[in-house]
Amino acid sequence: MTQTVRRRRVLYIPGFDPFHPRRYRELYRKEGAAQAAISGYELSQAKGDGPYSWDVSARMDGVTVETGIEVLVWSDIVSESMSNSIPATYAQLARTAWTYIGSGALFRLMRLRQGPVIAALYPVVFLLAQLVGAVLMGALAAWGLTAALSPVLAGFPTTVAILAGLLGIAVGIALLRWFKARDAKVFAYYLMHDYAFSARLRGANPPELEARMAAFGETIAAAAASDVDEVLVVGHSSGAHLAVSVLADLIRAGRVPNDRVAFLSLGQVVPMVSFLPDAHRLRADLNLMGGQDLIPWVDVTAPGDGCAFALCDPVAVSGVAPAVQRWPLVISAAFTQTLSPERWNALKRRYFRLHFQYLCAFDRPGDYDYFRITAGPMTLDARFAGRAPSPSRLTAAVNRFTAMAA
Numbered sequence: 001m002t003q004t005v006r007r008r009r010v011l012y013i014p015g016f017d018p019f020h021p022r023r024y025r026e027l028y029r030k031e032g033a034a035q036a037a038i039s040g041y042e043l044s045q046a047k048g049d050g051p052y053s054w055d056v057s058a059r060m061d062g063v064t065v066e067t068g069i070e071v072l073v074w075s076d077i078v079s080e081s082m083s084n085s086i087p088a089t090y091a092q093l094a095r096t097a098w099t100y101i102g103s104g105a106l107f108r109l110m111r112l113r114q115g116p117v118i119a120a121l122y123p124v125v126f127l128l129a130q131l132v133g134a135v136l137m138g139a140l141a142a143w144g145l146t147a148a149l150s151p152v153l154a155g156f157p158t159t160v161a162i163l164a165g166l167l168g169i170a171v172g173i174a175l176l177r178w179f180k181a182r183d184a185k186v187f188a189y190y191l192m193h194d195y196a197f198s199a200r201l202r203g204a205n206p207p208e209l210e211a212r213m214a215a216f217g218e219t220i221a222a223a224a225a226s227d228v229d230e231v232l233v234v235g236h237s238s239g240a241h242l243a244v245s246v247l248a249d250l251i252r253a254g255r256v257p258n259d260r261v262a263f264l265s266l267g268q269v270v271p272m273v274s275f276l277p278d279a280h281r282l283r284a285d286l287n288l289m290g291g292q293d294l295i296p297w298v299d300v301t302a303p304g305d306g307c308a309f310a311l312c313d314p315v316a317v318s319g320v321a322p323a324v325q326r327w328p329l330v331i332s333a334a335f336t337q338t339l340s341p342e343r344w345n346a347l348k349r350r351y352f353r354l355h356f357q358y359l360c361a362f363d364r365p366g367d368y369d370y371f372r373i374t375a376g377p378m379t380l381d382a383r384f385a386g387r388a389p390s391p392s393r394l395t396a397a398v399n400r401f402t403a404m405a406a
Contacts, residue, residue, distance in 0.1 A: 013236070016197060017078060027356070055068050097124055113312060116272065130188070265328065284320075291325060296380055312394045
């Protein structure tokens with residue numbers, strides 16, 4: 001094997017995640033060590049120069065590679081968008097459901113993969129069930145108090161009704177607060193905030209996110225102008241469509257050198273945004289990225305990941321494929337093959353954990369190995385050169401909205 005990379009810069013764009021970026025540094029350290037032990041290569045990690053970065057030194061296939069990895073942070077925007085108010089969350093639920101159902105986007109999405117659509121409906125159903133439960137428990141408490149007080153306060157029915165009503169409201173609110181306090185186990189509020197973020201402007205980006213994406217572009221352009229051999233942009237989950245737009249902007253501005261920048265999208269949920277009525281900007285960016293010849297783009301998903309649009313070509317299914325489409329190369333991480341039966345059985349019902357498996361170790365690794373890709377001696381383009389796309393990929397254009405930004 002010829003070494004094509006000695007020094008690499010990896011710029012990672014996370015999904016809709018309010019957590020501190022050190023989570024990704026520690027995940028890389030832990031899972032990288034596990035993968036190195038399984039695959040028989042060397043991988044060490046040290047603190048990077050920036051607050052959200054780390055350096056990786058790897059020896060694979062007899063060669064040494066130095067990689068600097070940085071998280072491009074938008075978790076503060078995520079946190080600010082997540083309302084702490086229960087009434088505000090239910091208002092988000094109503095607006096988001098109307099956006100997806102009223103526009104017809106939800107029914108189009110159902111023609112792709114069922115998993116992410118079920119994931120989108122899950123918080124709606126779960127939160128409504130919590131609300132119904134709270135109302136019923138409140139009504140039961142009010143009925144019980146009425147039955148207890150009516151014989152004692154027979155001459156004051158209005159007072160009994162007021163006290164019963166106040167108790168019912170208090171019980172209902174207390175139960176809703178109890179549910180919310182335990183959301184870390186069920187993720188209903190978290191997922192509701194996630195889908196509401198994309199739906200509130202019907203697929204358009206809010207100004208604060210556009211400003212952050214412009215900053216991401218500056219970081220990527222600076223890396224591309226440095227002396228590294230490869231700049232690898234990794235977009236996970238919602239971060240994938242952010243990366244699409246950031247890279248499309250750099251191409252339009254003429255700031256992408258030949259054979260220097262590559263793009264890896266993991267567990268993408270692009271159709272959840274591109275199928276919305278006002279996602280004109282994203283659809284134009286998908287059209288550009290699908291036909292350009294400057295940035296190789298590999299899209300990795302897995303049917304076992306119920307939170308991603310597995311093996312759905314995000315350009316084609318969005319209805320904006322250019323006349324000659326070059327990218328992305330859609331391949332499968334094939335969890336049922338790259339994880340042992342024991343490991344798969346342990347993970348297959350941990351749906352949110354599986355959505356992060358792309359960033360983790362595989363005990364039966366195939367040609368997709370996150371740590372070889374991000375820290376190994378081959379460029380992304382060279383690693384997958386000649387690789388055929390997954391025969392199970394979906395390419396039929398099913399999006400109702402195909403208008404693009406001028």
